[in-house]
Amino acid sequence: MNIKKSRFIKEKLRESSVGIAGLGGLGSNAAIALARAGIGKLVLVDFDRVEKSNLDRQYYFLNQVGKQKTLALQDNIKNINPKVRIDCYDEMLEKGSMEKRFRDVDVVIEALDEAVTKTTFIEEILQKLPDKPIIAASGVTGYGHSERISTKHLGNLHLCYDEHAPSSDDDVLFAPRVALIANWEANLALEILLGEDI
Amino acid sequence: MSIEVNSREVEWLKDESVKDLLKRMKYSFPLVIVKINDKIISRSKYSETFIPDNSKVAVIHMISGG
Numbered sequence: 001m002n003i004k005k006s007r008f009i010k011e012k013l014r015e016s017s018v019g020i021a022g023l024g025g026l027g028s029n030a031a032i033a034l035a036r037a038g039i040g041k042l043v044l045v046d047f048d049r050v051e052k053s054n055l056d057r058q059y060y061f062l063n064q065v066g067k068q069k070t071l072a073l074q075d076n077i078k079n080i081n082p083k084v085r086i087d088c089y090d091e092m093l094e095k096g097s098m099e100k101r102f103r104d105v106d107v108v109i110e111a112l113d114e115a116v117t118k119t120t121f122i123e124e125i126l127q128k129l130p131d132k133p134i135i136a137a138s139g140v141t142g143y144g145h146s147e148r149i150s151t152k153h154l155g156n157l158h159l160c161y162d163e164h165a166p167s168s169d170d171d172v173l174f175a176p177r178v179a180l181i182a183n184w185e186a187n188l189a190l191e192i193l194l195g196e197d198i
Numbered sequence: 199m200s201i202e203v204n205s206r207e208v209e210w211l212k213d214e215s216v217k218d219l220l221k222r223m224k225y226s227f228p229l230v231i232v233k234i235n236d237k238i239i240s241r242s243k244y245s246e247t248f249i250p251d252n253s254k255v256a257v258i259h260m261i262s263g264g
Contacts, residue, residue: 026264113264122231122260126238140263154256155236161258168263178264 009194010038014083016193017041019105021093021121023048023069025173026137027111028059028076029182030189035077037190041085042077044070045101047092057175093117098124102132107189110136111182115167126157133158133192139165140181143174149181151188158192160184203255210251216244219255231258 018034020027023046031042046069050060064072070088077084089101093112098121102108108125112118118136125134139149139162152159160181165171191197199210203223214222216232216239232239233256239247249255 022264024264111264113262115260115262118260118262118264119231123238123240127240136260137264138258138260141261152256152258154231154233154258155238157231157233157238159258163259165261165263167261171263173263 012194013038013190014040016107017043017105018107018109018189018193019043019045019102020109020111021045021098021102022111022113023058023073024054024111024113025057025175025178026140026182026185027109028069028073029057029179030109030111030186031073031077032059032080033183033186034189035081035084037186038081039084041087041105043087043089043101043105044073045089045091045093046070047090057173057178093121095120095124099128103129106133107192108132108134109185109189110134111185113168122157126155130156132156135160135185135188135192137161137181137185139163140178141165141168141171141173143177146177146180149184151184158188160188199251201249201251201253201255204257210249214249216247216249219249220244220257223257225257225259231260232256233258 048069050064050067050072052065060072068090070090074086133156135158137160148162152161200207201210235253
């Protein structure tokens, strides 16, 4: 155990914040990973409620079905790490002001579902908050093929990307791969916040 | 006189817009993020943005799932 490194990371993360757009398979799992790592603050944005069909890959529990995802996830995070400060916004992202809740966070994670919304969100963040690092993901469907996933750094856009995975409109989502990419996003967030690990 | 598109070297054409380039590369995906030398090009500017010589172009296709 490298105590000096551990202390540096703890302190740095404690004063860092991450905003997550969408609390489905990507967002809920990424939030939990960041909470365990000791992130200081999370901004959670989603308009949806927990459904039974979400439980095959999203970080919720049976007794939370029907509950707002923001509040359910807040409870789950608090049960793991009560020190995380959490801002919940139970609302839909509105085209034209999608960056609204993310102005003050250090890093933005795109964890949305629909390809159109993903693209619109990324474009708005890059244009309106040009200095803000944003992490996005594309290609989460199916199983296996972990080695096809890679990180693309495009300026302030950091993309977890599998260009060969089909769209979820034509394929299925499974917990291992969804969580893999969610954790990939969380891992990238740490790298951006802390600098490259050496 | 060449440009790089998704790490592939292709010929640079004078007065070629982003829209023309996507067509030439046969990128027909409905959803793309286009960056020229790390600058994102907004969708509404695809026709009026011309590709400079020696530029690095990244065309990213977002698909549903999350």
